[in-house]
Structures are given as C-alpha cells and as structure tokens.
Amino acid sequence: MEINEQKTDQCVIIGITGRLDTTNYSMLEKKLMEMIDSNHHRILVECSKMDYISSSGLRILLMGLKKITLMKGKFALCGLQENIHEIFEISGFTSIFEIHPTREDALKVF
Amino acid sequence: MRLHFPRLTFFRGLAFRYSLFFLIAILLILFFPLVVGYGSSSALLLINAQNEASILTKKTVAQFENVLQPTELVPQTLVQSMENPNISYAEVLRIARNFILHDTVVFGTCLAFEPYLTGKDNYWYAPYAWEKNGKLNTKILGSAEYDYFKMDWYRLPKLLNKPVWSEPYYDEGGGDTLMCTYSTPIYTKINGKRVFTGVLTMDVSLSAIARIVKGVSIFESGYGILISRKGRIIASPWPLRNNQNIVDLANAGGGKATQSAVCDMMAGKSNFTAMDGLEAKRFPSFLSYAPVKQTGWSFGIIFPEKELYKDMYLFLKVMSWIFGISILILLMTTVFITRRMTRPIVRLVEATRKIGQGDFNAPLPVRKSRDEVAQLTRAFAVMQDELRNYIFHLGETTMAKEKIESELKVAHNIQMGMLPRGFATPENWDLFATLDPAKAVGGDLYDFFYLDADHLCIAIGDVAGKGVPASLFMMVTRTLLRAKAVAGTRINEVIASINHELCQDNPSEMFVTFFAGIVDLKTGEMEFCNAGHNYPYILGTDEKIRQLKVRNGLPLGVFDQSDYSFGRFSFQPGEILVLTTDGITDALNTANDFFGEAKLAASLTLLANKNTKVLTELLIGELKRFSSGAEQADDITILALQYKSAGGESTMTSKKAQLKLLNQVSELDKIALRIEELSEEWNVPVKIAMEINLVLEELFTNVVFYAFEDSEEHVISIEFELIGGHELRIQLEDEGKPFNLLEKQVDDVFNKPLEERKIGGLGIHFVREMMSSVDYRREDEKNIVVLIKNF
Numbered sequence: 001m002e003i004n005e006q007k008t009d010q011c012v013i014i015g016i017t018g019r020l021d022t023t024n025y026s027m028l029e030k031k032l033m034e035m036i037d038s039n040h041h042r043i044l045v046e047c048s049k050m051d052y053i054s055s056s057g058l059r060i061l062l063m064g065l066k067k068i069t070l071m072k073g074k075f076a077l078c079g080l081q082e083n084i085h086e087i088f089e090i091s092g093f094t095s096i097f098e099i100h101p102t103r104e105d106a107l108k109v110f
Numbered sequence: 111m112r113l114h115f116p117r118l119t120f121f122r123g124l125a126f127r128y129s130l131f132f133l134i135a136i137l138l139i140l141f142f143p144l145v146v147g148y149g150s151s152s153a154l155l156l157i158n159a160q161n162e163a164s165i166l167t168k169k170t171v172a173q174f175e176n177v178l179q180p181t182e183l184v185p186q187t188l189v190q191s192m193e194n195p196n197i198s199y200a201e202v203l204r205i206a207r208n209f210i211l212h213d214t215v216v217f218g219t220c221l222a223f224e225p226y227l228t229g230k231d232n233y234w235y236a237p238y239a240w241e242k243n244g245k246l247n248t249k250i251l252g253s254a255e256y257d258y259f260k261m262d263w264y265r266l267p268k269l270l271n272k273p274v275w276s277e278p279y280y281d282e283g284g285g286d287t288l289m290c291t292y293s294t295p296i297y298t299k300i301n302g303k304r305v306f307t308g309v310l311t312m313d314v315s316l317s318a319i320a321r322i323v324k325g326v327s328i329f330e331s332g333y334g335i336l337i338s339r340k341g342r343i344i345a346s347p348w349p350l351r352n353n354q355n356i357v358d359l360a361n362a363g364g365g366k367a368t369q370s371a372v373c374d375m376m377a378g379k380s381n382f383t384a385m386d387g388l389e390a391k392r393f394p395s396f397l398s399y400a401p402v403k404q405t406g407w408s409f410g411i412i413f414p415e416k417e418l419y420k421d422m423y424l425f426l427k428v429m430s431w432i433f434g435i436s437i438l439i440l441l442m443t444t445v446f447i448t449r450r451m452t453r454p455i456v457r458l459v460e461a462t463r464k465i466g467q468g469d470f471n472a473p474l475p476v477r478k479s480r481d482e483v484a485q486l487t488r489a490f491a492v493m494q495d496e497l498r499n500y501i502f503h504l505g506e507t508t509m510a511k512e513k514i515e516s517e518l519k520v521a522h523n524i525q526m527g528m529l530p531r532g533f534a535t536p537e538n539w540d541l542f543a544t545l546d547p548a549k550a551v552g553g554d555l556y557d558f559f560y561l562d563a564d565h566l567c568i569a570i571g572d573v574a575g576k577g578v579p580a581s582l583f584m585m586v587t588r589t590l591l592r593a594k595a596v597a598g599t600r601i602n603e604v605i606a607s608i609n610h611e612l613c614q615d616n617p618s619e620m621f622v623t624f625f626a627g628i629v630d631l632k633t634g635e636m637e638f639c640n641a642g643h644n645y646p647y648i649l650g651t652d653e654k655i656r657q658l659k660v661r662n663g664l665p666l667g668v669f670d671q672s673d674y675s676f677g678r679f680s681f682q683p684g685e686i687l688v689l690t691t692d693g694i695t696d697a698l699n700t701a702n703d704f705f706g707e708a709k710l711a712a713s714l715t716l717l718a719n720k721n722t723k724v725l726t727e728l729l730i731g732e733l734k735r736f737s738s739g740a741e742q743a744d745d746i747t748i749l750a751l752q753y754k755s756a757g758g759e760s761t762m763t764s765k766k767a768q769l770k771l772l773n774q775v776s777e778l779d780k781i782a783l784r785i786e787e788l789s790e791e792w793n794v795p796v797k798i799a800m801e802i803n804l805v806l807e808e809l810f811t812n813v814v815f816y817a818f819e820d821s822e823e824h825v826i827s828i829e830f831e832l833i834g835g836h837e838l839r840i841q842l843e844d845e846g847k848p849f850n851l852l853e854k855q856v857d858d859v860f861n862k863p864l865e866e867r868k869i870g871g872l873g874i875h876f877v878r879e880m881m882s883s884v885d886y887r888r889e890d891e892k893n894i895v896v897l898i899k900n901f
Contacts, residue, residue, distance in 0.1 A: 022811045054807045055872040083797045090879045
C-alpha cells in the first residue's frame with residue numbers, strides 16, 4: 001500500500017493506493033494522527049486506487065472520522081471502487097461517512 | 111333463544127294482590143270498632159233488660175197483692191167483729207155471702223164451727239155458700255165422710271193461730287179452676303175468755319191470678335211464672351206445666367245456676383240472674399224474681415238471652431250484610447281499577463313474548479295517559495323500534511358478509527387453483543410444494559413450471575399483508591412470472607422486469623419478497639435471484655444444513671430499480687433445496703413463542719434423506735404440534751426440490767487447493783496472493799474473490815490474535831474447493847482454543863449514529879453477510895470453519 005498526501009487551500013487529500021489491510025493499516029493510522037496533530041482538520045481520503053479494504057482499514061477510517069468530528073473538522077471519502085463501496089454498504093458505513101463519487105465532486109463542497 | 115314468561119294467572123296478578131292487601135287493611139280497621147261496639151252495647155242491653163224485668167216483676171207482684179188484699183181484708187174484719195159475742199154468726203154469714211156475690215175473685219165462703227157450738231146435735235156445723243153463674247148456693251158441710259176437723263184449711267189456722275193460705279188445689283166440687291183457700295181463725299170471748307170457735311174460709315179462684323201471669327210478656331217469648339211456697343207452679347203460660355213442681359223441672363236438666371235460682375225463689379228472695387231456662391229444650395235465659403209476701407209465693411220472669419240481643423244481632427246482621435256488600439263492591443272496584451292499570455303491562459308482557467319469538471311488529475298497547483305505565487310503554491316502543499332496526503341491519507350486514515365470505519371462498523379456490531399441482535417431476539428430481547393459508551385468501555405463492563425440456567423455473571413469494579389485496583397482488587406477481595420467464599432469459603432479468611411492472615402502478619404500496627430460480631435439470635446448476643426473501647435452506651445428505659445467504663435486491667414493488675443480480679448454486683446429488691416463507695418462523699404457539707429459524711433448521715436437519723413430500727408434511731406436522739391450537743397467523747408455504755442423482759456420469763467438477771500458514775499477521779499476504787491466483791485459475795469474479803479475501807483475513811487475524819495463549823508457532827490450514835463452477839467451499843482449521851464464531855453476538859451495526867459505532871466487531875459481521883453459509887465445528891481439538899460461497 002502506498003499513501004500520498006497533497007495539501008490544498010481547502011484541505012489535505014490523502015490518497016491510498018493498493019490494499020489496506022491488517023498488515024498495513026497502522027501506516028494510515030500514523031498518517032491520520034500526524035495530520036490531526038498538525039491541526040489539519042479537513043481531510044479528504046481519495047480511494048480511487050484502493051482496491052481492497054479489510055475491517056482493520058475500515059476501523060482506521062472510522063477512528064479518523066470520530067476524531068475529526070470531535071474537532072468540528074471535516075472528513076470525507078471519494079472515488080470508491082464499486083466493490084469497496086459494497087463493503088462500505090455491508091458494514092453500514094455509507095450512512096455515516098460523507099462519500100463523494102470523485103475527487104472533483106468532493107472538493108466542490110469543501 | 112326463546113324467552114319464557116310464566117303465564118300470568120289472576121291470583122298471581124298485581125290486581126288481585128293489591129286488592130287483597132287493601133281489603134285486609136280495611137277489614138282490620140273496621141273490625142276493631144265493631145268488636146268494641148258489640149261488647150259495650152251488649153252490656154248496655156243487659157243492664158236495660160235487668161231493669162225492665164225487675165220493674166215488671168215488682169209491678170206484677172203488686173197486681174197480685176191488689177187482687178188478694180180484699181180476700182184477706184174482708185174475713186179479717188169479719189173475724190174481728192165475731193170476737194164480740196153480740197154479733198150473730200148469721201149476720202157474719204150474710205156479710206160474707208154478700209161479699210162473694212160481689213167479689214170477682216172469691217167465689218165461696220164457709221163458716222165452720224167447733225163441735226157442738228151451735229147446738230147439742232151439731233158435731234159438725236159448717237154452712238158453705240158458693241157463687242155459680244151469679245147465684246148463691248148453700249149447703250151444710252160436715253159429716254163422717256167429710257170430717258173437716260181433720261182438713262188443713264181448718265186445722266192449720268187453729269194450730270198456727272193466724273190466717274193461712276192453702277196450697278193451690280183443684281176444686282173437686284166446683285169448676286175445673288185452680289183455687290186456693292184463705293182460712294182465718296175465729297176467736298170469741300166466752301165468759302171473758304178468748305176461745306177458738308171456728309174458721310172462716312174464703313175460696314179464691316186463681317184464674318184471675320193466672321190471667322195476670324199470662325198477661326206478663328217481655329221481649330218476644332219472655333213469660334211470667336208463679337210458684338207456691340212449696341214450689342208448685344200456680345200459673346205459667348203452659349197449662350200442662352201447672353201443678354208441676356218447679357224443683358223437679360230445675361233438677362230435670364237445669365244447671366247449677368238454675369237450681370240455685372229456684373232455691374232462692376222458694377226462699378222468698380228477689381234477684382236477676384242468668385240460667386238455663388225451664389223449658390224442655392233449654393237455652394240460655396235470664397230470670398228475674400220477687401216474692402209475693404202475703405201468700406209466700408214467688409213470681410219470676412224468664413226470657414231467652416237471644417231475644418235480649420235479638421235487635422243487636424239483627425243490627426249486626428244488617429251491618430254485616432252492608433259491610434259485606436260494600437267490601438264486595440270495593441273489591442270489584444279495586445280489581446277493576448288495578449286491572450285497568452295493569453292491563454297495559456299484561457299486554458306489554460304479551461308483546462315482549464312475541465318479540466322474544468321474533469315478531470318485531472307485535473302491537474304495543476296504546477296509552478294516552480302520562481302515567482308510569484304509559485312511559486314504560488313508550489320506552490318499550492322505542493326499544494322495539496330500535497331492536498327491529500338493529501335486527502334488520504344485522505340481517506343485511508350478515509347477508510352482505512355471507513356474500514363476501516362466499517366470494518372470498520371463490521377467490522380462495524381460484525387462488526389455490528392457480529398453484530401448480532400434479533406435476534410430472536423430471537427424472538432424477540423430486541419436487542413438492544404446499545401452501546396452507548391463514549385466512550381464506552392469502553398473500554403467499556409458490557410456482558414451478560418448465561421453461562423448456564431441460565429448464566425448470568421454481569419460485570416462492572410472500573406478499574406483505576394478508577387478505578384479498580395481498581392475494582390479488584400475489585396473483586399479479588405470479589402471472590407476471592409466467593409471462594416473463596421464458597427459456598433463454600436470465601432470472602435476474604425476469605425479476606427486474608416483474609419488479610418494473612409491479613412498480614408501475616402500485617397505489618397501495620404493496621410489495622412481495624420473492625425468490626425464483628431456473629434449474630438446469632441436466633447439470634444440477636441453478637441460477638437464482640433472491641429479492642428480499644428468506645434465505646433458502648440446503649439439506650445435504652450428511653444431515654448438514656446450510657443457507658443460501660445471498661440477496662440480489664430489494665423485494666419486488668418497493669423501488670423501480672433494474673439492477674437485480676443473480677446467484678448460482680450447484681446441487682450435489684441428494685441435496686434438497688427448501689424454500690419457505692416466514693409463516694413458518696413466525697408461527698406462534700399459545701405461549702406466544704416464535705417457531706424461529708433455529709427450530710426450523712433443527713427440524714430440517716432431522717428430515718434430510720426424506721423425500722420432498724414426506725419432508726414437507728413432517729415439517730408442517732412439527733409446526734402444528736408446536737402451535738398446539740394457536741390460531742395460524744400467516745400463510746405457510748414450503749417448496750422443496752431434491753436433486754436425486756447426476757443421472758449416470760457426473761458432470762460435476764471439483765477442484766481443490768490448500769494453503770498452510772503460520773500464526774503471523776505477515777502471512778496475510780500469502781492469502782491474498784493465493785486467492786488472486788485461484789480466482790484467475792477458477793474463473794471467480796473479482797468481487798467474490800475480494801469478499802473471500804476479506805472474510806479469510808478476518809478469520810485468520812482472529813486466530814492469530816486470540817487463539818493461542820503461547821508464543822509458539824502454529825499451523826493454520828486453509829482448503830479451497832470449487833464445486834461445479836459456481837460454488838466455493840473453504841475450510842479453515844486451527845489448533846487454537848475453542849471459538850465458535852456462530853455463537854458470537856453481533857451488534858446491529860446498521861442504523862446507529864456515529865457516536866455509537868464501535869471500532870471493533872465488524873469482522874464477524876462481514877463473514878456472516880458475505881458468505882452463503884458459515885458452519886463451525888470442533889473436531890480433534892481443532893476449530894473447523896466451513897465457508898460456502900455461491901456465485
């Protein structure tokens with residue numbers, strides 16, 4: 001899995017490439033904590049290149065959402081592949097996460 | 111129901127009872143003064159009678175004295191004059207004889223002398239003169255035959271030295287009259303010495319006395335009675351009784367009161383007393399008596415008690431008649447009035463009886479007055495009217511209801527007629543289906559029919575709701591299925607098309623959960639689409655049971671979406687597919703417990719290896735036993751399809767692969783890699799591969815983190831098997847401590863706000879949601895998890 005970050009005026013965009021699973025979820029956890037600690041409370045996770053997510057990955061995203069919400073920031077996802085979206089649906093996460101079809105759509109509301 | 115009123119009899123009626131009480135009260139009120147009046151007036155009558163009788167007695171006695179006084183006075187005067195020797199007896203005789211000629215009572219006189227007083231030859235000398243028919247006759251008494259010296263009339267005055275009244279006697283010589291003789295002694299001074307010289311007698315006729323006695327009358331039959339000193343009856347109204355002795359009469363039958371009264375009479379007393387009477391036939395009487403002093407007689411007046419009270423009795427009698435007639439009139443009046451008053455009630459009772467028998471037009475009595483009975487009648491009329499209307503409407507409603515019910519029955523027959531029966535089951539297959547409706551028409555359906563020689567379409571559905579609307583919706587669904595399911599179409603397309611049609615015009619917002627499958631009878635492959643229906647059960651020959659946990663879309667009629675997916679399932683020889691509706695799991699018993707999924711699964715496990723008909727019937731039997739009389743709340747539908755054998759050579763392919771891993775998280779990469787390889791090799795869709803990867807990752811990390819308490823290396827093995835082309839069977843084995851993921855409670859992760867979402871617990875949820883079936887067992891100290899994924 002690769003994680004890249006891109007800072008814009010509106011927010012920080014974290015892009016995930018590859019598989020987010022039990023073996024590597026801590027990388028994302030570390031990155032998110034880093035962002036929150038450095039007062040970046042507006043985060044968009046770009047998932048278009050993420051082709052697998054396990055429950056450990058979902059947990060990290062949920063953790064991120066909870067922390068940012070407490071800080072009155074904004075946490076959103078975008079570009080979910082169909083299979084990934086289905087996993088979100090099964091877990092019921094579609095109702096609690098703000099999910100946008102594309103990065104462009106997401107940035108319009110940030 | 112028939113109302114029963116006891117017949118009203120007159121004596122039980124209000125009229126009679128009211129009159130009776132009324133009359134009894136009046137009788138009691140009148141009776142008291144009557145009794146008191148009777149008592150006091152009878153006492154008053156008695157006092158009056160006593161006075162009257164006493165006065166009459168005294169008056170009569172005085173009359174006697176008047177009659178007898180001259181009889182005594184004349185001889186006494188004559189005898190006194192004879193004391194003087196100068197008065198010749200001839201003179202005396204002349205005066206005496208003159209007296210009897212003029213006196214009405216005295217009719218005879220005799221001057222009897224002592225022996226030899228009037229001459230030497232005259233031993234007896236007694237010139238007697240008597241009056242007969244106005245003429246005076248004379249004769250000289252005294253002879254050896256008639257020696258008057260020995261007779262009482264001569265002897266007693268001489269002995270007693272005073273005038274004596276003889277006892278009454280019948281004159282033997284003269285007329286048949288009762289008579290009495292008053293004898294007065296004669297004393298003459300001879301040589302200065304007063305010497306007894308003879309007796310002057312006066313014969314007195316008692317007929318005058320008797321007339322007086324007979325003239326005495328008191329009340330109706332009251333009479334006088336005169337008795338002599340010795341009790342001899344001198345005069346009484348009954349001639350026969352005269353000369354009898356009153357003592358004999360009293361003793362003959364009189365009570366003590368009579369006897370003592372008679373004794374007192376003879377003793378010369380006077381009184382007023384009650385006694386028995388002296389007549390042959392005795393009845394209570396009163397006696398008033400007083401003595402006649404000169405003669406020593408006693409006079410009494412006797413009258414019967416009943417005559418004393420006769421007037422009073424008569425008065426009472428008349429009063430009683432008047433009283434009785436008045437009461438009779440009163441009785442008739444009260445009965446008449448009360449009957450008049452109660453007649454409407456009696457008619458009401460009559461009308462009620464008729465109404466009770468179903469005659470709602472029974473006439474009610476018409477009352478113009480405004481009394482209570484009229485009010486009752488009016489209220490009753492209103493009740494009758496309402497009852498009539500009610501019954502009329504009830505009749506109408508019942509008729510309408512019966513009509514609807516019969517129409518419902520027809521609808522039920524049509525609905526049941528639509529369900530296929532008598533099915534020519536294809537070779538190697540066994541099919542049976544049943545529908546047991548809760549009400550006359552229900553919302554469940556099942557169907558099966560051939561698309562072509564090799565393809566069988568099966569379906570089961572459950573319309574939300576019951577009754578006619580549900581059944582209509584069910585029929586539409588079933589008709590659409592028959593229309594849309596044709597050979598060569600994909601089942602998900604058929605479903606999507608039905609859904610589209612149902613969504614077009616669905617004003618009642620009805621929907622149906624639906625499961626349909628197209629079975630390739632030759633290969634045992636089935637393509638199915640589960641639109642929100644219960645998961646079907648698969649019964650293996652090894653008595654293992656699992657569910658086809660695949661959902662391909664929302665129930666039909668909910669939302670017009672076109673993207674229904676489909677699943678695949680390959681029948682193993684002997685396996686039975688059991689489709690049910692929630693009428694089974696939701697069946698209630700009398701204690702309000704659900705039959706539930708667990709019981710259904712347990713029941714089905716025991717029914718493996720039975721043919722589909724037996725299986726279905728036994729399952730229904732089990733359900734009935736469970737409900738034990740509780741009303742069936744929902745339709746119960748079962749469709750069972752068994753693939754008996756592959757029919758000669760098996761077309762089923764089976765591919766296997768194995769993976770051995772150490773208990774380290776880093777081994778996860780191997781799983782991902784292996785799945786990637788296999789999915790390419792076995793032609794498993796990317797989405798399915800990802801789900802399997804996700805599930806295996808959850809299970810594997812669980813084992814790594816929690817199964818072992820030591821830090822040694824352990825082997826975890828995973829076996830993959832592809833059965834047919836569309837079923838993956840994955841078996842995971844570890845030697846860790848027992849852990850049954852099926853028993854783990856999973857929070858309902860859906861529909862909870864962010865704050866309540868737990869970070870953990872998702873893994874088990876994924877396993878259950880994503881796999882078609884999950885099974886766990888503990889064997890040889892190993893946890894064995896079997897996953898099946900149909901795709």
